[in-house]
Amino acid sequence: MPKKALPGHIAAALAGAGGPTDSAGQPWTGRHLPGDEKYHNFDTDDGAMDAGYAAALAGLASGAGTEAQVVAALATARVFIPIVAQLAQQTVGENGLVSDKESDMALVTLQGPDGRRALPAFSHAEALTRWHPEARPVAVYAARAALSAVAEEAQLMVVDPGSRRPFVVRRPAMWALAQQQDWVPSYADPAVEKVLCESVASLGHPAVLDISASAGQGIQSQWDTIEEPQGRLVMGGGTGPELCVTITLLPGLDQSGVNGALASLQEYWAGADAFAQAVDSVQIRLRNPNPKT
Template sequence: MTGTTGEPVGHEHGHVPGGLPGADSGGIAFAGRHLDAATFAGDDGRSDPALVDALTDLTRVGSPEHVRRVMDLLAHARVLVPIVATPSSAAAARHGVEGEDFDDSAQMATVTLTAPDGRRAFPVFTGVEAVTAWDPQGRPTPKLMPEVARTAVEEGCDTLLVDLGSPHAAVLRLPHLWALAQERPWLPPHEDPVVKLAVAEAAQGIDGLVRARAEDGTALHGPGVLRLVLVLRPGLDQRDVDTIVTLVGERLAAEPEVRIRIADLAVALHRGEAGEPAPPSGEEDDEDAV
């Protein structure tokens, strides 16, 4: 990812990806959710040892249980956002012109990182030492994690980078970001009642599809992957199968509240008879990653 500065501090974007203007996907306004500086009076800027330990365990194991522990701690954590000085556009335009003084007045801006594919990430840090180790010029600004998550959403980011450059650096994906922003507990997608209900509803009324269920895809597909098991009527040709998979995917993608709760999806196809129980999840499948 390449580094870029965000909008000057205090800038309002006016829209939130996947939501209403100025609101989260639940219709709750982001604007005005700011903290008084007195909130952090007496904060010495040190990292929370419990949070660092949880991040370290997450980088070593990466199980849903470790993700849940990190998310529970972050939900109430004070984090530090690096603020950097950037030359004003007018000053930058004049810089280097012979005979004209350079006004190096600067605006203070947050930092976002942009991947080659355009995805944007928002770096946050648990302590002052972590900030200065990453960028000695960054000014650590304390904020509560939910406020930072809402800022990241407003900036169009889909990833949070925690303690970037440290041995316990962690990458939190879109579902984690939105859970923090909405101040709700994070659940693995296969346990999330919103996702489970959406999967059940997406399977309704599709000819050839017996049923669908959500499973943990961590072991077979990687951390954070939802395994969507589709039980199909025998005798379908490839075109029928492709149509079913596409239709279920489109129905899930049409629900904004579902999209922000699923980072990655893998589809597993089972052949069965209508009314028969689906084969055990460990049995051989025909699988498509989507």
């Protein structure tokens, strides 16, 4: 069978590239790449979900795990971030056809319903392909993805958006990941509880009888399963507000008194660095110490 000739432009490109030798005139023949050299951290990656992260999600779904454990699992997990080509410059050829002259590769970011920017990340390659078939999956450790999110001025990182089990990493957890530090949710953070107690003691506001912190309803996320196609709520991975502050006020306060007490407390919280760094968003619940029966 006669040897098929290469198209002219390909043959010309090969000739210009030096043919059987490199640009220095050294022959390609006999060269090889070291088979045992590791070129990056994921050269044997099969694209599947990290086992530790999968186990943490299963624990959260069953109610035996916490969202803090999911974030801890992410700290050592590989994820994929989507990169897409973005046209930088076009040119018009002699035939009048427009063609791409330059393009850049850019991170994909999302905008949440509340206007905050979010970086999507994916626990496995298939999830990214389903979400954006044209995006290029780039494997990175989740800590590096979180660092990229901070660089892009994103306030959230969303793992597996559009899937059955999306998980939102809110700003404090995202910053902890980026700095490779342990994350404690604000509703379980002793430093946050201390600021709340100090805000009452320092202000000495007679209208405030008690204050406490708990997990807000905003940490809940809805996951679909084969058994429950309508979805079920799990305690973690929601967009927030994640901190519920319950305040017990003096009975009989009018609206002006309530507003004054709340304004004083919130001003104190805003000035406390530990509170500002640990808390993403707050839900305030007022409690009557003597509810009517």
